[in-house]
Amino acid sequence: MDRIKTEELSGAEIVIRCLQAEGVDVVFGYPGGAVLWIYDELFKQDKVRHVLVRHEQGAAHAADGYSRSSHKVGVCLVTSGPGLTNAVTGIATAYMDSIPMVIISGQVPTHAIGEDAFQECDTVGITRPCVKHNFLVRDVKDLAMTMKKAFHIATTGRPGPVLVDIPKDITVNKCEFVYPETVSMRSYNPVKKGHAGQIKKAVQLLLEAERPMIYSGGGVVLSNSSAQLIELVKRTGFPITNTLMGLGAYPATDEQFLGMLGMHGTYEANMAMQHCDVLIAIGARFDDRVIGNPAHFAQNPRKIIHIDIDPSSISKRVKVDVPIVGNIPDVLDDFLKLIKESKTKNIASWWKQIGEWRGKDCLKYDRKSKIIKPQFVLEKLYEVTGGDAFITSDVGQHQMWAAQFYKFEKPRRWINSGGLGTMGFGLPAAMGAQMANPGATVACVTGESSIQMCLQELSTCKQYRLPIKIINLNNKYMGMVRQWQQFFHGNRYSESYMDALPDFVKLAEGYGHSGLLIDKPADVEPALRETFKRKKDLVFLDFLTDQAENVYPMIPGGKGITEMILSEDL
Amino acid sequence: MRHIISILVENEAGALSRISNMFSARGYNIESLTVAPTEDASMSRMTVVSVGSDEIIEKITKQLNKLVEVVKVVDLSEAEHIERELMLIKVRAGVKEREDVKRMADIFRGRVIDVSDSTYTIELTGDGAKLDAFIQALDQSTILETVRTGASGIGRGNRILRV
Ligand SMILES: Cc1cc2nc3c(=O)[nH]c(=O)nc-3n(C[C@H](O)[C@H](O)[C@H](O)COP(=O)(O)OP(=O)(O)OC[C@H]3O[C@@H](n4cnc5c(N)ncnc54)[C@H](O)[C@@H]3O)c2cc1C
Ligand SMILES: Cc1ncc(C[n+]2csc(CCOP(=O)(O)OP(=O)(O)O)c2C)c(N)n1
Ligand SMILES: [Mg+2]
Numbered sequence: 001m002d003r004i005k006t007e008e009l010s011g012a013e014i015v016i017r018c019l020q021a022e023g024v025d026v027v028f029g030y031p032g033g034a035v036l037w038i039y040d041e042l043f044k045q046d047k048v049r050h051v052l053v054r055h056e057q058g059a060a061h062a063a064d065g066y067s068r069s070s071h072k073v074g075v076c077l078v079t080s081g082p083g084l085t086n087a088v089t090g091i092a093t094a095y096m097d098s099i100p101m102v103i104i105s106g107q108v109p110t111h112a113i114g115e116d117a118f119q120e121c122d123t124v125g126i127t128r129p130c131v132k133h134n135f136l137v138r139d140v141k142d143l144a145m146t147m148k149k150a151f152h153i154a155t156t157g158r159p160g161p162v163l164v165d166i167p168k169d170i171t172v173n174k175c176e177f178v179y180p181e182t183v184s185m186r187s188y189n190p191v192k193k194g195h196a197g198q199i200k201k202a203v204q205l206l207l208e209a210e211r212p213m214i215y216s217g218g219g220v221v222l223s224n225s226s227a228q229l230i231e232l233v234k235r236t237g238f239p240i241t242n243t244l245m246g247l248g249a250y251p252a253t254d255e256q257f258l259g260m261l262g263m264h265g266t267y268e269a270n271m272a273m274q275h276c277d278v279l280i281a282i283g284a285r286f287d288d289r290v291i292g293n294p295a296h297f298a299q300n301p302r303k304i305i306h307i308d309i310d311p312s313s314i315s316k317r318v319k320v321d322v323p324i325v326g327n328i329p330d331v332l333d334d335f336l337k338l339i340k341e342s343k344t345k346n347i348a349s350w351w352k353q354i355g356e357w358r359g360k361d362c363l364k365y366d367r368k369s370k371i372i373k374p375q376f377v378l379e380k381l382y383e384v385t386g387g388d389a390f391i392t393s394d395v396g397q398h399q400m401w402a403a404q405f406y407k408f409e410k411p412r413r414w415i416n417s418g419g420l421g422t423m424g425f426g427l428p429a430a431m432g433a434q435m436a437n438p439g440a441t442v443a444c445v446t447g448e449s450s451i452q453m454c455l456q457e458l459s460t461c462k463q464y465r466l467p468i469k470i471i472n473l474n475n476k477y478m479g480m481v482r483q484w485q486q487f488f489h490g491n492r493y494s495e496s497y498m499d500a501l502p503d504f505v506k507l508a509e510g511y512g513h514s515g516l517l518i519d520k521p522a523d524v525e526p527a528l529r530e531t532f533k534r535k536k537d538l539v540f541l542d543f544l545t546d547q548a549e550n551v552y553p554m555i556p557g558g559k560g561i562t563e564m565i566l567s568e569d570l
Numbered sequence: 571m572r573h574i575i576s577i578l579v580e581n582e583a584g585a586l587s588r589i590s591n592m593f594s595a596r597g598y599n600i601e602s603l604t605v606a607p608t609e610d611a612s613m614s615r616m617t618v619v620s621v622g623s624d625e626i627i628e629k630i631t632k633q634l635n636k637l638v639e640v641v642k643v644v645d646l647s648e649a650e651h652i653e654r655e656l657m658l659i660k661v662r663a664g665v666k667e668r669e670d671v672k673r674m675a676d677i678f679r680g681r682v683i684d685v686s687d688s689t690y691t692i693e694l695t696g697d698g699a700k701l702d703a704f705i706q707a708l709d710q711s712t713i714l715e716t717v718r719t720g721a722s723g724i725g726r727g728n729r730i731l732r733v
Contacts, residue, residue: 124584129595133638136583153638186733187580187641312632315625 011140012037012171015104018147020047021179024075026066026435027051028059032079033119034106037171051435051464054456056083058428060090061454064099065425065432068415069390071224073154074101074432080108080168081119085126089422091161092130096419097245098222100159102150103131109169110138123165132160140173148180157190158310159222190309194326194334202305202322203338205278211350212238213276215261218245218418219283219308219328221411226250228332229282235336236344239354241269243284245418248408253387258354259363262290263555264400267362267564268354270555273297274562275353280305283328286318287419294318296560307331362553362566363404371546372521374398374473377528378405381443381471384528389441390415390433394426394450397479400551402445424453427470431457434466441532443469448542449478449498458511461538469531470540472504475547483550487565508540515540572601573627574653574723576731577616577634578641581607585639589616592637598622598630602655602720613641613733617722641733650726656693657701658683659708660715663690667712678704689714697721 009017015038019027026049031039042050053059056078063074074094078087084105094101108117124136133153135146143166150162206212214236220229226249233240233256240250241261250257259266261273273279273291279302284290291297294317304320306313307328314323324331365375378401381389387409393399393416408414415433417425430444451472461468481496508515514537518527524543531539552567579585586605593600601619608615620630627645634643646653663671668690675682675692678700684691694704698721705716725731 125587128584128588128591138583185638188638310636312629312636316629 007177008174009177010037010041010172010174011143011166012041014140014143014177015147015166015171016041016045016048017177018144018179019075020045022073022147022151024048024073027075027077028053028062028066028432029077030056030059030079030083032083032106034080034108034168035077035171037168038077038104038106038166050077051431052460053428054459055454056086057090057424058431058454058457058460060087060101060103061093061422061425061428062432062435063101063103064090064094065392065415065429066436067099067101067432068429069412069433070436071412072436073151074099075104076101077104078106079119080106080123081121084121084123088126088130089424091127091163093417093420093422093425094161095130095132097218097417098159099161100154101161102154103161103163105163105165107136107165107167110167111169113167123163127163130161131163132158134163134165136165137167137170140170140175143170144177144179145183148183149185152183153188157188191325192327192330194307194324194331196334198322198324199331199334200338202280202324203335203342205303205305205322206236206280206339207342207344209278210345210347211275211277212236212344212347213272213279214238214240214282215243215273215279215284216240216246216249216282217243217284220246220249223283223328224411225329225332226411228329228336231336232332232339235339237347238344239272239351241265241273243287243290243418244403244416246284247403247414248411251409252407253409258358260403262287263292264404264551264553267360267553267566268357270553270561270564271357272354274300274560276302278303278305280307281320282307282332285313286316288317291318292555292559292561292563296563299560360566364567365549369521369546372519372524372543374401374475374543374545374549375405376521377471377473377524377543377545378402378445380525380528381445382406384525384532385441385443389413389443390430390437392416392426392430392433392442392444394444394446395421395423395480396447396450397475397483397549397551398445398447398450398473401473423450426450427454427457427468430468431460431464431466434468435464441469442467443471445471445473447479448472448474448476448501448504455507458508458513458538462512465536466538467534467536468538470538472540472542473545474501474504474542475545475549476501477547479549480551486550487554487556504540504542508538513538513540515542517542517544519544571623571627571647572619572621573645573647574651574721575618575620575627575631575634576644576646576723577618578608578731578733579614579616580639580641581612581614582639585614586616588637588639589634592633593618593620593630596629596633598626604720604722617720619721642731644725644731646723646725649729651723651729652726653697653721653723654695655698655701655721656695656719657704658691658693658717659705659713660689660691661708662688662712662714664688667709671708671712674704674707678707680704
């Protein structure tokens, strides 16, 4: 272990020094008794900036959005008890989508642990199922190493949130500070290279494929391997689809891109998934919202290659033929080397078939509508921002329309909660994205129900002058819930109508921002153009949209990937 | 099928709950679980007996390996192995029953380790089936208390699990 400096520091100072050593430039947090000494040390320095949120859920989501939009670790800091429990939703959200985050939580003093002390909770126990790993620091001497391990574990292998719980007395106690430069753990050694024999087998399958299909997911975004993916697709000439989490890893406007697949994926992507003869899955986990019923999926046998760094993702829901455990960029580099010397089969007839499926135009909607169609707003949002904005989203219909209609050209531009599906994610995640990308265009696509779940963060946006553009697709319904009730519960709209909505324009103004209500299709584009010219202001755009609109295509729960409900218009 | 899984795990606070949590959170079954430190005090060895299809057991070993504190995992049932469990059983042993109980214990190579006016406590090791058989062989109405450790397992011959 190399020593960079030796001096006696308090635990609180050590925490800050560790963050500095890790190059952390911003921490999202909220103070309280157990973390007062840490806040005191934050105050005394200016390398690590602190963003004061208005609710700890916001802190976790903001750290998450910061990470997703930048590939850096997101850090958040919360106090013991309610501070931590408020953050749990945000931690679980990051866990489900494998986002590298470090959460520092205060804890009651070591001697009080287990005595139902004021603001005590079993943080390690509560968060265990929703973190990659967590630690309770029991001795200030372990603090620096624990912090080092936390960052190491969060960022390597399959990334994820790691929590460090620090009792208050540990933040006061002193010890010599040495920040370890390296860390080695005999119990934790994620692989990098894929098995050469398996890779050879996989490449052979690809070369022999007559109806090949590439299916890539969040893993490509997380591992920054978009360039290798594009090269693979271009060199092979194969069709490609992305999961909700993988959007942007392959440019959406390219003709080899079939759109998103899955529950609300395109007709062509889902048909090609079912009818291909060789499928290669890259950093995608065969989620139930993606392949639907696995028994139905298995009805058309195909050879499946699966690249994932986490062996537990492989053959979990779908049995695969060629598993490759490894880090995507390393594995794809090996693929590309092997493919270079060889030729793939002529797949013109497969492309012809795909062209026919594409001909269905499954995302068609009524463009002449007198009421604003949500799809129209997103198409215009794409045009006005040149496809280059960071788009965060909440959860619901608006999320699916954003995924379908905003054409993401680059990775890390599409930031949404896929695995946990957390309403309230959008606004704080946008704060994180804006903090990580000052000067960039950041928009939050949301719904009137979702936005109310973390609305208080409008105040944070004011304090830190975060010029986020809020695109509220206001259908006065929990639209996604209403859609399921329409399809599967006999139109009984039980508790899905959002009554007593606030005047969002006034509300934005109340927080010191500006807002605009748009209720005519003709006003959509001008409003967007005006808004995105305002580089310094947060603008809340409240679009009154068609209340009855549904997201199509849709695979009903439990159905097969090709058993899609298509729009009535088709 | 019944599988016996051996786990080497860092001897850290919370490691045991992390492992047992994983089983309950994912709905995997635990028939028995034993744990104690090894010759290297920084590491514990755990034996879990679980019942499930090969597919489920593969998922279990993958999930175990994924836990940061887990150093190594082996499904002992995949090859030759030895399995032992310890049972302490207290039975009523008044003057009438004493001789029978003692004889039965001898047949099963058990040892009487505690005696009182009216009870015998017997120590018995073996695989689970042998312990079951002993319980069956006793007059059921004489059994006062049983304590079983759950199975511990080790590979045969050169099959060694260590870091
Ligand atoms: C309302 C709603 C509707 C939805 N509808 C859809 C839908 O229609 N279509 C859809 O696709 N999703 C949909 N989802 C999202 C869905 O629930 C899942 O979150 C998503 O499909 C998972 O994406 P993924 O398979 O890319 O996996 P991710 O969750 O992104 O996981 C990434 C995988 O990559 C692996 N990985 C990470 N890093 C590396 C590395 N360096 N090397 C190798 N492997 C790595 C990980 O181990 C993991 O297995 C919906 C969600 C909501 C809330
Ligand atoms: C925290 C949380 N609670 C409940 C849900 C279930 N849910 C999924 S979508 C949805 C409705 C979202 O409504 P809105 O934000 O208005 O979006 P819309 O579907 O109308 O576009 C609900 C309640 C959820 N995903 N997250
Ligand atoms: Mg709504």
